[in-house]
Amino acid sequence: MAKKPQVRFRQCAKPEQGALLAAGYIDDDSADDEDCRDRRLEDFALVYLLAGGGEYEDELNGRREVAQGDVILVFPGLRHGYRRGPGKRWHECFAVFQGGIFHQLERDGLISRQATVLSPGLDPALMAGFDAVIRDHLQSRAGSDPWFAARIHLLLMEILERHRRAEDRGAGRNVIGQARALLEERLDERLDLDRLARSLGFSYENFRKLFSREIGVPPARYRLLRRIDEAKNLLVGSALSITDIAERLGYCDAYFFCRQFKQVTKQTPGGFRALFLNRAEG
Structure with a gap:
């Protein structure tokens, strides 16, 4: 018999003020590939994918793959759906919430229906934040307490910031x-x-x-190292004199070239060439 998805959540009546309405975990690794499409929620939702992956699509952005560490932001009234990848697990934590503060975030452009999949990565602090909210929500009788919405707001801001940093x-x-x-x-x-x-x-x-x-090094140092690398190539791969190599690499004179070469390699250009030739002959 196929293993049934594990679902743990608690749902509360919708209050007038902003609040957390439902929260929990879904862990689905059954043999059946569940296909949940053409869904619409009346409220906002966050889905944090903790393991596995699959596909997510909505009517504005089309279909895209989602994987561990991605967050799906569901908007009220937006038709959407998801499908667990063949042979993959789908383990998520989620929160369904509503309130004027979240609509204001959308009006201010901080969240957008054109950006419904965020990629903050699998972060221990985010996981702990979700877990604390879910645990308190499952144990609380006051599910309509606006304090839950405030905590979700903080989690959402952290997700957006981590997504921005990743980008x-x-x-x-x-x-x-x-x-x-x-x-x-x-x-x-x-x-x-x-x-x-x-x-x-x-x-x-x-x-x-x-x-x-x-x-690991500043731009000027990086360019210097590349010039010295090119000098090494010319020293061992050509018969050019040290003066000619210095001129080819744009040095004002051979003395300055030799000085920089030794600063980087701890050897003079002539010593570097001789060492290479001795090793080649040996």
């Missing part, structure tokens, strides 16, 4: 990829790092901090 990290990685490509170009030319930062939409100071956090 910023993704955007930051894209910017860093572009920056690295630009820093690795035309190593023989002087690069205006302030102009590069502005071309990417940053002040130089903010760009330097972001780049250093993601890569």
